[in-house]
Amino acid sequence: MELNNLSLTSRFVDCIQAANPLASREAVHMAKMGLVDFIASCHAASGDISVQKLKKHLDMDGGAGPVPVIGQNMKAAPLHAALLNGFIGHALDFDDVHSDVRGHPSTVILPVLFSLAASRSTAKALNGQRLLASYIIGVEVMARLGQAIGKDHYAKGWHNTGTLGTVAAAVAGAYFLGMNHEEMRQVIGLAATQASGLRVQFGTEAKPLHAGLASQAALQSILFTEYQLSSTAAGLDQELGFFAVYGQGEPYAAPFLLDHWQHGSWKIANPGLWFKLYPFCSAGYHGADAALRLVANYPIDPERINQINIIFPQGGDAALVQHTPLTGEQGRFSIEYIVALILLHYPLSIGNFQAQPIAEEVRMFMSKIKRRYSDDIQPVPDSIPKGRFTIVEIITDRNEIWSERVDAPKGSALQPLTDEEMQYKLKICLQNDQTSRRILQYVEDLENYPVSGLLSLL
Amino acid sequence: MELNNLSLTSRFVDCIQAANPLASREAVHMAKMGLVDFIASCHAASGDISVQKLKKHLDMDGGAGPVPVIGQNMKAAPLHAALLNGFIGHALDFDDVHSDVRGHPSTVILPVLFSLAASRSTAKALNGQRLLASYIIGVEVMARLGQAIGKDHYAKGWHNTGTLGTVAAAVAGAYFLGMNHEEMRQVIGLAATQASGLRVQFGTEAKPLHAGLASQAALQSILFTEYQLSSTAAGLDQELGFFAVYGQGEPYAAPFLLDHWQHGSWKIANPGLWFKLYPFCSAGYHGADAALRLVANYPIDPERINQINIIFPQGGDAALVQHTPLTGEQGRFSIEYIVALILLHYPLSIGNFQAQPIAEEVRMFMSKIKRRYSDDIQPVPDSIPKGRFTIVEIITDRNEIWSERVDAPKGSALQPLTDEEMQYKLKICLQNDQTSRRILQYVEDLENYPVSGLLSLL
Numbered sequence: 001m002e003l004n005n006l007s008l009t010s011r012f013v014d015c016i017q018a019a020n021p022l023a024s025r026e027a028v029h030m031a032k033m034g035l036v037d038f039i040a041s042c043h044a045a046s047g048d049i050s051v052q053k054l055k056k057h058l059d060m061d062g063g064a065g066p067v068p069v070i071g072q073n074m075k076a077a078p079l080h081a082a083l084l085n086g087f088i089g090h091a092l093d094f095d096d097v098h099s100d101v102r103g104h105p106s107t108v109i110l111p112v113l114f115s116l117a118a119s120r121s122t123a124k125a126l127n128g129q130r131l132l133a134s135y136i137i138g139v140e141v142m143a144r145l146g147q148a149i150g151k152d153h154y155a156k157g158w159h160n161t162g163t164l165g166t167v168a169a170a171v172a173g174a175y176f177l178g179m180n181h182e183e184m185r186q187v188i189g190l191a192a193t194q195a196s197g198l199r200v201q202f203g204t205e206a207k208p209l210h211a212g213l214a215s216q217a218a219l220q221s222i223l224f225t226e227y228q229l230s231s232t233a234a235g236l237d238q239e240l241g242f243f244a245v246y247g248q249g250e251p252y253a254a255p256f257l258l259d260h261w262q263h264g265s266w267k268i269a270n271p272g273l274w275f276k277l278y279p280f281c282s283a284g285y286h287g288a289d290a291a292l293r294l295v296a297n298y299p300i301d302p303e304r305i306n307q308i309n310i311i312f313p314q315g316g317d318a319a320l321v322q323h324t325p326l327t328g329e330q331g332r333f334s335i336e337y338i339v340a341l342i343l344l345h346y347p348l349s350i351g352n353f354q355a356q357p358i359a360e361e362v363r364m365f366m367s368k369i370k371r372r373y374s375d376d377i378q379p380v381p382d383s384i385p386k387g388r389f390t391i392v393e394i395i396t397d398r399n400e401i402w403s404e405r406v407d408a409p410k411g412s413a414l415q416p417l418t419d420e421e422m423q424y425k426l427k428i429c430l431q432n433d434q435t436s437r438r439i440l441q442y443v444e445d446l447e448n449y450p451v452s453g454l455l456s457l458l
Numbered sequence: 459m460e461l462n463n464l465s466l467t468s469r470f471v472d473c474i475q476a477a478n479p480l481a482s483r484e485a486v487h488m489a490k491m492g493l494v495d496f497i498a499s500c501h502a503a504s505g506d507i508s509v510q511k512l513k514k515h516l517d518m519d520g521g522a523g524p525v526p527v528i529g530q531n532m533k534a535a536p537l538h539a540a541l542l543n544g545f546i547g548h549a550l551d552f553d554d555v556h557s558d559v560r561g562h563p564s565t566v567i568l569p570v571l572f573s574l575a576a577s578r579s580t581a582k583a584l585n586g587q588r589l590l591a592s593y594i595i596g597v598e599v600m601a602r603l604g605q606a607i608g609k610d611h612y613a614k615g616w617h618n619t620g621t622l623g624t625v626a627a628a629v630a631g632a633y634f635l636g637m638n639h640e641e642m643r644q645v646i647g648l649a650a651t652q653a654s655g656l657r658v659q660f661g662t663e664a665k666p667l668h669a670g671l672a673s674q675a676a677l678q679s680i681l682f683t684e685y686q687l688s689s690t691a692a693g694l695d696q697e698l699g700f701f702a703v704y705g706q707g708e709p710y711a712a713p714f715l716l717d718h719w720q721h722g723s724w725k726i727a728n729p730g731l732w733f734k735l736y737p738f739c740s741a742g743y744h745g746a747d748a749a750l751r752l753v754a755n756y757p758i759d760p761e762r763i764n765q766i767n768i769i770f771p772q773g774g775d776a777a778l779v780q781h782t783p784l785t786g787e788q789g790r791f792s793i794e795y796i797v798a799l800i801l802l803h804y805p806l807s808i809g810n811f812q813a814q815p816i817a818e819e820v821r822m823f824m825s826k827i828k829r830r831y832s833d834d835i836q837p838v839p840d841s842i843p844k845g846r847f848t849i850v851e852i853i854t855d856r857n858e859i860w861s862e863r864v865d866a867p868k869g870s871a872l873q874p875l876t877d878e879e880m881q882y883k884l885k886i887c888l889q890n891d892q893t894s895r896r897i898l899q900y901v902e903d904l905e906n907y908p909v910s911g912l913l914s915l916l
Contacts, residue, residue, distance in 0.1 A: 062520020
């Protein structure tokens with residue numbers, strides 16, 4: 001065995017290639033939920049102005065091809081489709097998140113798999129089983145990268161969806177094509193060297209663009225490897241590798257990448273993908289659920305509220321970068337906006353999180369809301385994400401204090417969506433009962449069908 | 459004036475848009491030298507196997523279009539051409555470098571300008587003067603970014619050509635198109651969020667790929683802005699911006715970006731682009747020149763050499779990542795290989811730095827070479843890059859010690875190529891006297907001609 005085979009990248013690839021994701025019924029079930037959720041999230045954005053803007057890209061560099069652009073009733077070339085589908089899936093911030101990732105896995109991984117499945121005619125590309133296995137692997141890799149890169153990566157300003165997503169989606173695609181050990185290592189090196197995405201873009205259309213660009217870069221990594229362009233086979237390793245530059249170094253990262261592959265537990269199911277019922281940033285979910293409970297449990301009159309305190313652990317609101325948003329789109333990253341909508345009885349609809357000015361009434365009300373941070377309040381052990389909670393506390397003009405605390409929000413593993421709720425999400429996003437039913441049937445039996453059948457419905 | 463106009467990104471754009479690069483004859487002359495050098499470097503790689511591999515990309519996503527792929531007698535769509543021309547220009551590591559950048563400006567900037575010039579029919583795109591001005595601006599921006607990002611950026615593992623190049627080439631392209639203040643800020647944000655490239659790829663074909671990917675990402679930033687996708691206008695600013703994440707923060711960066719724009723001195727000329735006579739990494743140039751002086755000044759018999767010490771300041775060999783290269787391609791980043799070739803009287807030809815195994819004789823000889831580092835030896839004040847020197851010291855079997863020291867190598871501002879040497883480089887790279895002469899004529903008079911004429915000769 002050559003020395004390089006002992007490198008972190010090499011051992012990680014060994015783990016990936018030795019795993020058997022289809023042996024876990026739970027993982028396969030979650031993969032099917034994730035497919036339905038991603039398709040629903042794409043369709044929810046089908047009329048969004050941002051999607052219409054990015055479609056102009058199909059006129060550049062010959063965008064025509066065989067891959068469906070989801071919800072747009074059109075097809076595109078593989079790299080163009082990866083860019084667009086990644087963008088569309090994340091356009092409303094309505095797609096799944098994963099607490100180990102601190103980002104959005106499916107909207108980066110699935111576009112790569114769809115582009116490969118639609119543009120290759122090999123048996124592997126046509127196989128639904130292979131698609132499910134590759135998706136489970138992709139989420140596994142992205143969640144492990146998320147743990148291995150450490151919390152400081154996100155805190156420093158990286159957008160994990162872009163950085164980790166590029167590598168994870170590249171691995172998923174390489175797995176889908178059945179690439180060998182050496183090829184997968186090169187794909188990882190080429191993806192690692194393209195990883196990018198800054199949180200300074202949160203609240204702009206560049207945020208979903210990160211997902212599309214990560215899909216595009218992942219697919220490029222696969223293509224460059226197929227062209228036999230040389231790459232380091234040690235992209236994750238040592239002093240100059242991915243973890244040294246973007247994270248805390250190889251020694252910290254290694255156990256997260258290499259341990260517990262034999263346990264039969266998969267990250268896609270545990271702690272699991274977290275599916276959204278509302279189209280805004282998941283960091284606002286705890287606060288939204290707490291506000292919804294306040295509305296359900298107390299006789300709230302907005303005019304009688306003097307002050308609202310929203311209490312986070314230190315850093316728990318890092319993603320909520322907008323304190324005084326001017327538009328619904330910026331409001332996706334504003335706990336002030338989200339809680340104000342709920343307390344004023346506005347619906348958490350797609351329409352209220354678009355690039356439209358925020359109503360004066362809501363903007364005025366937001367000024368009553370203060371963020372606070374506590375080091376004294378203990379997170380519960382099974383909070384999601386770990387260490388997170390949000391408390392919403394209302395102080396009325398009679399000095400009543402009403403408060404609700406949420407540690408694991410709706411849609412996360414401890415409050416999962418039921419199959420029926422997911423079917424409902426698909427139905428309202430598609431606005432077409434018949435196609436919605438056919439997609440559900442296809443996904444349910446995906447092991448027994450070619451992927452092309454599913455793709456033809458998107 | 460709104461508050462944002464006082465942001466670093468905004469003030470930087472103000473400086474860029476107020477500048478008058480064509481007022482400097484020296485800068486215009488260097489831009490013309492740079493154009494010739496880039497074209498020569500591309501043609502030198504025209505038969506390189508790596509270029510043939512990446513050309514397969516033109517079959518993906520409809521690569522056909524109006525932009526010349528330099529030295530390949532073919533045309534491609536704008537993004538494809540940016541990827542390919544950036545790659546081709548850097549494929550042999552024969553293109554210019556800049557000591558403030560710690561990387562390669564022209565091979566990232568010029569492909570973006572060529573793609574725009576060849577695919578737009580506006581008056582600006584057709585104007586040779588505008589091309590020269592945009593190129594000077596691009597190098598200025600990249601050099602200032604290089605100073606502003608600090609030395610640690612490269613030391614940590616980033617490849618400045620990729621990271622800084624993405625932003626600089628995007629600015630150059632935005633300037634070329636005459637974008638307004640707000641558009642240029644958005645372009646900078648979109649480029650900053652795509653910046654990537656790791657030094658762990660040095661010695662592989664992914665290194666020149668970084669230049670191509672940076673050109674591609676820069677052009678994408680311009681296109682996304684034209685589609686009116688929203689982006690932060692503050693990509694370089696504050697705690698989450700480019701300098702906080704990739705560098706040492708905004709306060710360190712600001713003076714390098716904002717000061718001395720009125721001096722009439724341009725980075726393209728001072729300290730200036732550094733043009734190469736040999737096809738390997740510029741970090742090996744000091745050592746190569748020292749070895750060439752040894753061969754010229756001493757009666758060297760390779761068999762009588764016991765040991766060779768190559769002495770750098772601490773970190774001065776960071777780019778020379780290959781200590782025991784196996785191929786000429788890896789040898790582009792190996793001072794051992796470069797000095798061995800010279801002392802064994804092999805030519806520093808393109809052929810000796812290709813993906814071919816290194817001759818046994820050379821590999822054996824390399825084992826006599828040791829790298830050493832000195833904190834005691836003082837760099838001279840006008841060393842290029844600042845703080846750099848290399849000493850090559852030979853110890854013979856009779857204990858003779860012969861040594862030569864180089865502080866500013868051939869091709870750099872203190873030992874510049876003459877016009878005649880540049881013409882000679884173009885001639886040997888093109889292997890076509892007539893085309894070579896026409897290119898020189900065209901570049902010499904570029905202010906008075908449309909760019910299309912030059913592009914038709916590439």
